Amino acid sequence: MSLPSDPHGACGEGAHGASPDGASPDGASPADASCAIAPSAGASTAPGEGLLRSDWLDAVRWDRDGLVPAIAQDALSQRILMVAWMNREALQETAVTGRAVYFSRSRGRLWRKGEESGHVQRVRELRLDCDADVILLQVEQGGGIACHTGRQSCFFHRLQDGRWTITDPVIRDPEDIYK
Amino acid sequence: MSLPSDPHGACGEGAHGASPDGASPDGASPADASCAIAPSAGASTAPGEGLLRSDWLDAVRWDRDGLVPAIAQDALSQRILMVAWMNREALQETAVTGRAVYFSRSRGRLWRKGEESGHVQRVRELRLDCDADVILLQVEQGGGIACHTGRQSCFFHRLQDGRWTITDPVIRDPEDIYK
Numbered sequence: 001m002s003l004p005s006d007p008h009g010a011c012g013e014g015a016h017g018a019s020p021d022g023a024s025p026d027g028a029s030p031a032d033a034s035c036a037i038a039p040s041a042g043a044s045t046a047p048g049e050g051l052l053r054s055d056w057l058d059a060v061r062w063d064r065d066g067l068v069p070a071i072a073q074d075a076l077s078q079r080i081l082m083v084a085w086m087n088r089e090a091l092q093e094t095a096v097t098g099r100a101v102y103f104s105r106s107r108g109r110l111w112r113k114g115e116e117s118g119h120v121q122r123v124r125e126l127r128l129d130c131d132a133d134v135i136l137l138q139v140e141q142g143g144g145i146a147c148h149t150g151r152q153s154c155f156f157h158r159l160q161d162g163r164w165t166i167t168d169p170v171i172r173d174p175e176d177i178y179k
Numbered sequence: 180m181s182l183p184s185d186p187h188g189a190c191g192e193g194a195h196g197a198s199p200d201g202a203s204p205d206g207a208s209p210a211d212a213s214c215a216i217a218p219s220a221g222a223s224t225a226p227g228e229g230l231l232r233s234d235w236l237d238a239v240r241w242d243r244d245g246l247v248p249a250i251a252q253d254a255l256s257q258r259i260l261m262v263a264w265m266n267r268e269a270l271q272e273t274a275v276t277g278r279a280v281y282f283s284r285s286r287g288r289l290w291r292k293g294e295e296s297g298h299v300q301r302v303r304e305l306r307l308d309c310d311a312d313v314i315l316l317q318v319e320q321g322g323g324i325a326c327h328t329g330r331q332s333c334f335f336h337r338l339q340d341g342r343w344t345i346t347d348p349v350i351r352d353p354e355d356i357y358k
Contacts, residue, residue, distance in 0.1 A: 050341015059343055069248055069313075071259060078257035080250060083313045095338060126338040130326055134248075134262045136334045147309055155315045159274060159305040162229015164238055 051095045057088050061133040067103060070135040072146060074153075075124045081146035082154040084111070086135055091126075098123050100139055117177045119143040143172070150174045230274045236267050240312040246282060249314040251325060253332075254303045260325035261333040263290070265314055270305075277302050279318055296356050298322040322351070329353045 050056070062068060066088065072081045084102040086094070090110055093101045100121035104111035114120030125138040147154040149170060156168035229235070241247060246264045253260050263281040265273070269289055272280045279300035283290040293299030300318040307314060326333040328349060335347035 053341055056338065056341050056343055069262065071250060071262070073259060080252060080259070080315055083248065083250070083308060127334040128336040128338070128343050129262060129333040130328055130330075130335065131333070132336075134334075136259055149309055151309075154308040154310070155306040155313075156309065157307040157311075159235065159307070162232055162235050164235055164307050 051092065057092060059132055060088075060091065060128065060135075061131065062088065063133070065105075067105070068133050068135055070100075070102060070137060072100060072121060072137045072139050072141075074146075075138040075140055079153050080155055081121075081139070081141055081152070084113075091135065094123055094137070095126060100137055114142055117143070117145070117148075119145050119177075121146070145171050145177070148174060148178075150177060230271065236271060238311055239267075239270065239307065239314075240310065241267065242312070244284075246284070247312050247314055249279075249281060249316060251279060251300060251316045251318050251320075253325075254317040254319055258332050259334055260300075260318070260320055260331070263292075270314065273302055273316070274305060279316055293321055296322070296324070296327075298324050298356075300325070324350050324356070327353060327357075329356060 060068060067085045068091075069083055070086045070091075071083050073079070074081050085105060086101075087103040087110075090101045090103045093099075093110070100113045100123055102111045102113060103109070120142040121137070121139040122142070123137050123139055127136040127138075128134070129136070141152075144152055146152060147156065149156070150172045151168045151170055153168065156166055157164040158167045159165075239247060245266050247270075248262055249265045249270075250262050251260045252258070264284060265280075266282040269280045269282045272278075272289070279292045279302055281290045281292060282288070299321040300316070301321070302316050302318055304317040305314060306317075320331075323331055325331060326335070328335070329351045330347045330349055332347065335345055336343040337346045338344075
């Protein structure tokens with residue numbers, strides 16, 4: 001319960017009805033959490049110690065599978081690199097180590113980005129959205145390649161004239177990356 | 180089945196095993212779709228006519244609820260504004276009209292962004308990721324406000340010292356927006 005009070009009184013959806021038109025109107029808002037009192041500001045903690053507490057993790061609205069989507073955005077180019085999923089453990093390890101860790105649904109285990117490819121993501125910043133159910137990471141992308149196809153970004157298909165058209169070049173052959 | 184062939188032979192995960200380290204290793208890849216032959220390039224179609232076909236919608240990997248996450252990114256600042264959900268109808272209407280339409284899970288109906296707030300999103304570009312299960316929109320954000328709290332972006336909580344800290348100002352009081 002570490003989402004801080006909103007000085008404008010507008011945290012969550014409670015301030016202006018159940019379903020305003022505004023992102024995001026889906027599901028229950030984190031009003032209960034976001035308007036809760038934050039841990040006492042005067043508490044003495046060593047740097048990083050707060051990350052080992054659980055209240056900031058409790059504030060996240062994990063889905064029925066215990067996951068939330070996590071968006072990796074390139075800290076330099078601001079391009080969206082990829083979207084993956086995090087569970088509680090992945091998010092905590094990401095915050096503590098400064099290296100992006102996701103949860104692979106297909107493999108059913110933590111996935112430390114770059115563990116095979118070497119394309120590690122160094123995390124500059126972690127953000128949470130107003131519904132507390134999406135994480136945004138600002139990352140420095142190792143190798144400049146986030147996608148398993150050898151491209152910078154996974155979003156290399158653009159809709160053009162009713163077709164998903166590939167717009168981005170392969171920077172490195174995946175056969176070289178995953179050998 | 181309109182994802183085009185990848186000239187690099189790397190579309191989907193099939194090219195280099197079932198679970199490479201690279202985004203996104205989750206679930207089945209769209210290899211079947213993305214490597215399929217696109218509609219014949221020489222077909223004569225009026226501008227926009229392709230959007231009324233269904234093959235580009237069939238290429239999207241809708242989840243068990245018939246939805247996919249959709250990220251709205253500000254076309255000017257490149258800031259991530261919000262994440263919502265789209266069903267098939269929402270995505271098609273978005274593409275055809277050029278105005279962002281989402282599916283509200285809480286209300287169980289289409290949600291034409293801005294229908295109450297006036298904060299319409301004009302869509303400059305639609306992208307699909309390599310797993311064909313996330314949509315990325317480049318938008319011009321009406322009013323410069325995407326969030327129902329009256330802020331530019333829904334990602335106004337930043338993790339600092341083990342706390343989600345509000346970093347962004349309220350641009351307009353929600354009481355004024357939703358009256």
